[in-house]
Amino acid sequence: MARESLRIGEVELRALEDGIFTTAAGNLLGDDSLRARIRGALQPVLAVTAEHIVLLDAGFGPEIPPGLKESYTLRRERSLPQSLREAGYEPEDVTHIVLSHLDPDHAGWALQERHFPNATVYLQRAALEEAAGMPAGHPRREVAASARHAAEEDWAVLLEGDVQIVPGVRVEVRPGHAAGHQIVWIESGGEAALFTGDLAPSNIFLNPDLISSADTDPEAARRNRAEILSEAERRRLPVFLYHEPTLAVARILRTEKGGFKGVPFEG
Numbered sequence: 001m002a003r004e005s006l007r008i009g010e011v012e013l014r015a016l017e018d019g020i021f022t023t024a025a026g027n028l029l030g031d032d033s034l035r036a037r038i039r040g041a042l043q044p045v046l047a048v049t050a051e052h053i054v055l056l057d058a059g060f061g062p063e064i065p066p067g068l069k070e071s072y073t074l075r076r077e078r079s080l081p082q083s084l085r086e087a088g089y090e091p092e093d094v095t096h097i098v099l100s101h102l103d104p105d106h107a108g109w110a111l112q113e114r115h116f117p118n119a120t121v122y123l124q125r126a127a128l129e130e131a132a133g134m135p136a137g138h139p140r141r142e143v144a145a146s147a148r149h150a151a152e153e154d155w156a157v158l159l160e161g162d163v164q165i166v167p168g169v170r171v172e173v174r175p176g177h178a179a180g181h182q183i184v185w186i187e188s189g190g191e192a193a194l195f196t197g198d199l200a201p202s203n204i205f206l207n208p209d210l211i212s213s214a215d216t217d218p219e220a221a222r223r224n225r226a227e228i229l230s231e232a233e234r235r236r237l238p239v240f241l242y243h244e245p246t247l248a249v250a251r252i253l254r255t256e257k258g259g260f261k262g263v264p265f266e267g
């Protein structure tokens with residue numbers, strides 16, 4: 001079993017789970033001609049600081065949204081709330097939820113309805129605005145409507161740029177996969193770890209030359225991916241890979257071809 005928890009200074013980090021989805025590769029890469037099936041984990045991260053309990057991304061929610069039911073199947077041993085309970089916390093304990101962006105496989109439990117009744121949800125205003133402007137039927141557009149509703153009710157906060165959410169948890173805007181896509185730095189006691197959201201969510205996406213038309217700005221995605229992975233490699237940081245089924249926490253290495261790969265993080 002790959003490593004799924006570690007401590008960064010005073011912050012306890014643990015990869016939770018919300019199931020494994022299967023879909024045609026084309027649905028992830030934005031190329032309908034790709035029929036090969038691909039598996040992706042849903043691995044939100046729990047960050048427990050001295051005073052706060054923070055979730056980084058929030059799985060698919062109780063079920064796959066109607067618009068994706070045809071193209072995605074979901075297999076679950078445990079849902080995000082069940083996985084959280086196994087880690088020793090109740091949904092009521094969560095104080096902050098950070099959303100990398102508004103794809104339904106990242107925002108599900110946070111916004112469909114209020115499954116974490118005491119948590120405030122943090123997303124970038126730019127992510128909301130881009131998602132709200134998607135064509136009718138686009139999965140992000142529905143999530144944007146929920147996010148706007150949550151913001152109006154004051155349980156979601158629309159961020160405008162890089163900010164510290166709580167001591168030890170900082171977001172940095174790294175767009176490309178979506179406008180306002182944010183990654184999360186965990187920093188405490190001189191150590192750091194990184195949650196990449198969908199900037200580099202699994203081993204296949206560690207290749208900076210992979211161009212996915214599922215990214216709304218592929219060139220920005222490619223540039224940001226290369227910069228962040230270079231930094232992670234240089235600093236030997238633990239990196240949480242949201243969609244990689246067997247490698248929740250990776251160390252990033254360079255490949256001979258000038259790309260990157262993830263290997264189990266040994267500490």
Ligand SMILES: [Zn+2]
Binds near residue numbers: 105198201243
């Ligand atoms: Zn994703």
